[in-house]
Amino acid sequence: MPVVGVIGGGQLARMMIPPAINLGLEIRVLAEQEGMAASLAATQVGDYRDLDTVMAFAKGVDVVTFDHEHVPQSVLHALVDAGIAVHPGPDALQYAQDKLLMRQKLTELGLPVPDWAAVENEGELQDFLDAHKGRAVVKTPRGGYDGKGVRVVSAAHEAADWFGTLDEDGRGGALLVEELVGFRRELAQMAARRPSGALAVWPVVETVQKDGVCAEVFAPAPQSAGRVAEVAAQIAVDVAEGLGVTGAFAVELFETNDDRLLINELAMRPHNSGHWSQDGSTTSQFEQHLRAVLDLPLGATGLRDNCTVMINILGGPEHGTVPDRYPAALDKHPTVKVHYYGKEPRPGRKIGHVNSVGDNLDDTVFEAREAASYFQD
């Protein structure tokens, strides 16, 4: 039986378990600690930065893949050198781990990105601000997620603490600064690619962020049929082939006020913008990821109905936890599918999501929002 080893025990690993069970694949998880979202499949608890831990975990698996992008390059390369299949591989993951490398590579490939620069000090940042109407987005190249490590500034000293940190850790380096893109909305294009090259894309979706965190996803993105869908899909193909991505991945996009699509971020793993596919697509991103990293043929990515709306459960109920609300929520919303990660509620924490599938967007959004409201107060 094929064995997939997943590094990281969060909800993305958790949500790989159902399709692994369906397909009769063995899934093993290296969790950071006991009691994590994916603990049911955790065969080992340990530090993914420790080579011995990871090598022991990788023994006997057919492929190593990931719940997150934080495994150090040195560990990834050691796995590859030991002849272990790693997907996505270190050469692709470096671009997800370092936003400066990512911007450089995408620019080399001629892919559409916001104006950007690597800035090593406040003077260089001020030069960029002066050339971009006095406002810009500064990002720490490494370690950011869900809006962390991202800041809009209108003066160079507003990033002084981050420049200080660059000096402190002795690595030197630079911050990434990007133009503040005037965008109409944010889109996300998910796809999956096999090591042998085949690629499948889902319909492009619209994502709505609140406080830098994904809150709602509409699949497909309204008014995206035709040009927008084609351009977004082609960008995903170009990214995957240009960067050597394998497995499921997401390209977060700005749809600009002047009708361009610009690449905002990349995620080289299943992604929040693809959770809708669990109930709304013939093949979910989690099943597709397993198929892709095992180099098995990819599943069909069509919609099961006209649209699907995903809404994150952020924070959770003030008292009790998600299942405490099932008697009321499931009674009112028999068609909505609730996904709960078994995580304790905490302000701002992603602890679950709901998917609503329907034949028109208005009703489907309403249904999803009403259902999600039972789990947040």
Next chain:
Amino acid sequence: MPVVGVIGGGQLARMMIPPAINLGLEIRVLAEQEGMAASLAATQVGDYRDLDTVMAFAKGVDVVTFDHEHVPQSVLHALVDAGIAVHPGPDALQYAQDKLLMRQKLTELGLPVPDWAAVENEGELQDFLDAHKGRAVVKTPRGGYDGKGVRVVSAAHEAADWFGTLDEDGRGGALLVEELVGFRRELAQMAARRPSGALAVWPVVETVQKDGVCAEVFAPAPQSAGRVAEVAAQIAVDVAEGLGVTGAFAVELFETNDDRLLINELAMRPHNSGHWSQDGSTTSQFEQHLRAVLDLPLGATGLRDNCTVMINILGGPEHGTVPDRYPAALDKHPTVKVHYYGKEPRPGRKIGHVNSVGDNLDDTVFEAREAASYFQD
């Protein structure tokens, strides 16, 4: 977090794991042995006929439910007496455990069944044969499944061995004999019922048996809209309420040549005739079963598309196992969903199934059969 304890480690328990993960429920399995289909969730290995084993397993669970109907009444009653929720409960399960009791009860309730009798010896069986054109179906009341314990006879001595066994085990008792029903096709009606009474039915399906084993299921049953669907659904409601069934259950039906629906068998658990719902219905039978036994509101049971065809993988490949065929099968059939139970191939053994969802039956049947053929040779 609600905890569901499942007695029995087969594929039905296995297929409860994905919806438990989705809903954030804890699922624990008491498996008969190591390495069974549901081993991922097995927290204990032991004999379900042993009271101490079952009582230890039941400690700390919110409800005990089942992968099969074979737990002895004495064990079931001890659980109930200890204040543990058991669904379906012993009073319902007795009818699934003893076909004579079942026939008696259904007859009392006025539900449509074939002519039947309890026969204690060859003389009584011969009387029944003489009254029914010389042919009938003899069944052992207990322990039969997948065509085992069922025999068509045209002379009483053909059941001599079974009468002998009745004597041997000292329990006396009788065999069940039923008229040989002239039927057009077999149907199955699945439904689920909460302890508090609410009930949800899926569309009635057509089942095709080969050698007494379910081979194919068409959902919904062709030409069933209207009267057939209504009558079948009402039978399921009457059975559930009359016998006090809780959880997901199946009523196997004959559609007779003279347009009646007669109850053939009952299964008080998720059932092979409901596997199509994993991909073809808004709520799968496995999710619904968990919701029902926890007395949570039931999910919508509508079809996701016009039809779904389920085909069992019986026996499996002659060489290797199911995943060995994925490179070829998944490549040709990207829309088909394969379910493999992790069981070793063995002639006649149910080791998995495929579901194909589509908008017309002809294409969907073709797709499902073609896909299934990759796993059987």
